[in-house]
Amino acid sequence: MLNQPISTVLTQVQQNLKQLYGEQLEKLILYGSQARGTAQPDSDIDILIVLKDVFNYSQESEKISQLIADLCLEYNVLISCAFANSEQLEHHDSGFFRNIRKDGLVI
Incomplete structure (x- = not known):
């Protein structure tokens, strides 16, 4: 169960990214x-x-950097974002993706 402040931050991240990416x-x-x-x-x-779809990692990181920085300041937390597409998430065999498939929670 996520605590309330984290849930609030996640809701804000979700709303902002939905608006940005559609x-x-x-x-x-x-x-x-x-x-x-x-x-x-x-x-x-x-x-x-x-x-x-396929994307450019550095361009996407740049696209969200100000949005994430603003949320970090507003909520006094550190938010770290990574990007993937479905193919990478489902089929890459790195420890990173295995751990996300095992422990990750869809927001």
């Missing part, structure tokens, strides 16, 4: 300690942004 946004997945329920008070919020 139909290109497939889903958001919370992963890491917040998803596993092992977060400490100073733990960051790790979010995987799953896009429907």
Whole structure:
């Protein structure tokens, strides 16, 4: 169960990214300690942004950087975002994607 401040932050992230990406946004997945329920008070919020099509990672990072920075300041938390498409999420065999498939929570 996520605590209320984290839920509020996730709702804001979700609303802003839906507005930014529209139909290109497939889903958001919370992963890491917040998803596993092992977060400490100073733990960051790790979010995987799953896009429907092929994308340029650096361009997408740049696109969301100000939005995420503003939310970090507003809520006094560190939000870390990564990007993938469905193919990468479902089929890459790296530890990163295996852990997300195992522990991640779709927002």
